[in-house]
Amino acid sequence: MIWMPESIIxxxxxxxxxxxIYGMRCRKCGYIAFPPKLGCAKCxxxxxxxxxxxxxxxxxxxxxxxxxxxKFAKYHxxxxxxxxxxxxxxxxxxxxxxxxxxxxxxxxxxxxxxxxVKAKVKKMADxxxxxxxLA
Ligand SMILES: [Zn+2]
Numbered sequence: 001m002i003w004m005p006e007s008i009i010x011x012x013x014x015x016x017x018x019x020x021i022y023g024m025r026c027r028k029c030g031y032i033a034f035p036p037k038l039g040c041a042k043c044x045x046x047x048x049x050x051x052x053x054x055x056x057x058x059x060x061x062x063x064x065x066x067x068x069x070x071k072f073a074k075y076h077x078x079x080x081x082x083x084x085x086x087x088x089x090x091x092x093x094x095x096x097x098x099x100x101x102x103x104x105x106x107x108x109x110x111x112x113x114x115x116x117v118k119a120k121v122k123k124m125a126d127x128x129x130x131x132x133x134l135a
Contacts, residue, residue, distance in 0.1 A: 019120075022053065033089060034085060062106070080092070083095070
């Protein structure tokens with residue numbers, strides 16, 4: 001876990017509660033960080049500004065959450081995978097609209113990657129979480 005000032009985390013979650021998804025953009029090179037990070041992974045500068053994310057992305061691969069953390073056990077089984085956001089970064093989260101009923105179903109759908117997905121904010125385990133659904 002990367003250390004971040006409380007204010008960044010607070011603003012990120014307050015925005016999620018309003019259904020808005022923010023990342024951060026480097027003022028120097030334009031690199032987009034999601035979730036928000038203080039420093040730029042590309043040029044190392046610390047001049048990041050807030051940037052609302054489009055929510056558009058491509059699902060690269062997924063699997064089922066076979067060993068869900070206790071907080072998420074009630075949502076089991078769910079699909080969990082890597083999404084390449086339109087803005088660049090790859091983000092790992094839950095994906096709605098996929099069949100995770102069997103390993104065969106998961107394998108078959110993975111052969112169709114990448115799939116277009118769209119972000120949404122969902123209240124899960126008393127938290128606002130950025131999940132994606134098939135577009
Ligand atoms: Zn940069």
